[in-house]
Amino acid sequence: MTDLLPLDGLKVLDFSQFLAGPYCALKLADLGADVVKVERAGLGDLSRYLYLTDTKIAGESTIFHAINRNKRSVAVDLKSDEDKEKLRKLVAEADVILQNFRPGVMERLGFGYDAVKKINPTVVYGTVTGYGSDGPWVDLPGQDLLAQARSGVMWLSGGQDHGPVAMGLPVADVLAGSALAHGVLALLYRRATKNIGGFVETSLIEVLADLQFELLTTWFNDGNRTPKRSKNNPAHAYLAAPYGVYETSDGYIAIAMGKLPLLAEITGLSADISELDAFTKRDDIKAGLAAKLKIRTSDDWMEQFVKNDIWAAPVMDWDGVVKSGVLQTLDMIQDIHRGDVDMKTTKLPMRIDGIRPSSTRAAPELGDANSLLDTGW
Numbered sequence: 271m272t273d274l275l276p277l278d279g280l281k282v283l284d285f286s287q288f289l290a291g292p293y294c295a296l297k298l299a300d301l302g303a304d305v306v307k308v309e310r311a312g313l314g315d316l317s318r319y320l321y322l323t324d325t326k327i328a329g330e331s332t333i334f335h336a337i338n339r340n341k342r343s344v345a346v347d348l349k350s351d352e353d354k355e356k357l358r359k360l361v362a363e364a365d366v367i368l369q370n371f372r373p374g375v376m377e378r379l380g381f382g383y384d385a386v387k388k389i390n391p392t393v394v395y396g397t398v399t400g401y402g403s404d405g406p407w408v409d410l411p412g413q414d415l416l417a418q419a420r421s422g423v424m425w426l427s428g429g430q431d432h433g434p435v436a437m438g439l440p441v442a443d444v445l446a447g448s449a450l451a452h453g454v455l456a457l458l459y460r461r462a463t464k465n466i467g468g469f470v471e472t473s474l475i476e477v478l479a480d481l482q483f484e485l486l487t488t489w490f491n492d493g494n495r496t497p498k499r500s501k502n503n504p505a506h507a508y509l510a511a512p513y514g515v516y517e518t519s520d521g522y523i524a525i526a527m528g529k530l531p532l533l534a535e536i537t538g539l540s541a542d543i544s545e546l547d548a549f550t551k552r553d554d555i556k557a558g559l560a561a562k563l564k565i566r567t568s569d570d571w572m573e574q575f576v577k578n579d580i581w582a583a584p585v586m587d588w589d590g591v592v593k594s595g596v597l598q599t600l601d602m603i604q605d606i607h608r609g610d611v612d613m614k615t616t617k618l619p620m621r622i623d624g625i626r627p628s629s630t631r632a633a634p635e636l637g638d639a640n641s642l643l644d645t646g647w
Contacts, residue, residue: 275302275627280458281647283308283357283364284341285381287315289414289440290398290474291370292337293447294454298366300618300627304647305341306639308357314345314636328611330633336615338633339606345637348379356643357381362389363647366454370398373408383469392467394457396450399473412474414440421478426485430501430553445477502556510548511555521568521584528580530555536574537562601626608632 280303284295299305346353376382400412418424428435453470497507503514534544543558575582
């Protein structure tokens with residue numbers, strides 16, 4: 271399968287740490303690229319040890335294993351002239367270089383784009399920052415939760431009478447890594463057709479703005495009229511009732527769309543409430559629905575909603591998702607190995623020629639590919 275992958279033979283030198291940059295590198299690795307992480311000698315990527323989790327595998331955090339599987343590692347001292355010279359030989363052979371240090375750090379280390387381009391003129395160079403390479407926020411810490419707070423995403427989530435709600439995922443890091451991968455692939459196509467390298471950059475704030483493109487477009491063209499978050503059963507700052515998440519007698523159900531008169535008939539909601547304007551009176555409608563939905567189980571309601579073409583879904587935890595069998599049917603779970611350590615993780619969310627790419631290789635041990643520093647790629 272390896273020789274059929276579209277990026278087979280591509281050499282990626284990845285200086286990045288934590289999530290955003292390594293997520294981009296993971297996508298490239300899953301598509302066949304040979305990704306070599308550049309890590310600090312003796313310590314490595316800080317996410318090996320410092321990520322906030324109490325679950326470790328072989329002494330390293332699960333997030334490190336999840337995001338750095340199918341890669342190799344070289345451990346170097348970036349303050350050592352000898353190690354830098356060895357790295358420059360790998361730079362000369364690399365197709366792609368990735369980094370997510372704060373602006374100016376790679377330049378001081380001697381591996382910024384301008385320096386690298388002198389060694390390798392057609393290299394594709396990708397970088398992720400928190401808030402861009404200049405501007406009023408350039409020196410602020412580029413961390414996912416902080417970017418959510420500054421972007422409007424956190425304010426947008428939650429109910430009218432509650433404080434901001436953070437997403438339960440590192441959404442900015444993942445989106446930035448994905449955007450960087452898009453840019454890298456675009457530049458690789460240009461290089462293949464025109465023999466021109468290039469520099470692609472993105473940031474956490476940019477991808478969070480893009481995530482909100484629909485709502486921001488509405489706001490820009492609506493006199494900057496700030497939407498009011500729903501007071502009851504919130505799920506979207508703009509959308510009308512019944513859009514929201516509702517408690518049942520044994521769980522929760524999300525309702526996206528459905529004709530209010532039909533919902534009223536199914537749930538026993540009074541006609542007076544169901545005939546209210548779904549936008550201006552959405553909280554009254556949602557409060558009425560919420561009271562009715564608490565009476566019966568999620569399964570009972572879902573049976574009625576499916577039968578009547580009401581767009582709804584039970585709110586499931588991970589156990590429910592896995593037990594449903596959908597991930598297994600889609601072949602989205604794989605076993606990976608490193609020595610005598612075995613673990614499960616996810617796969618690339620796409621198929622190539624009908625087959626989902628996978629590799630049993632886990633995240634690298636620190637410096638497992640240090641021979642490259644002497645022999646080259």
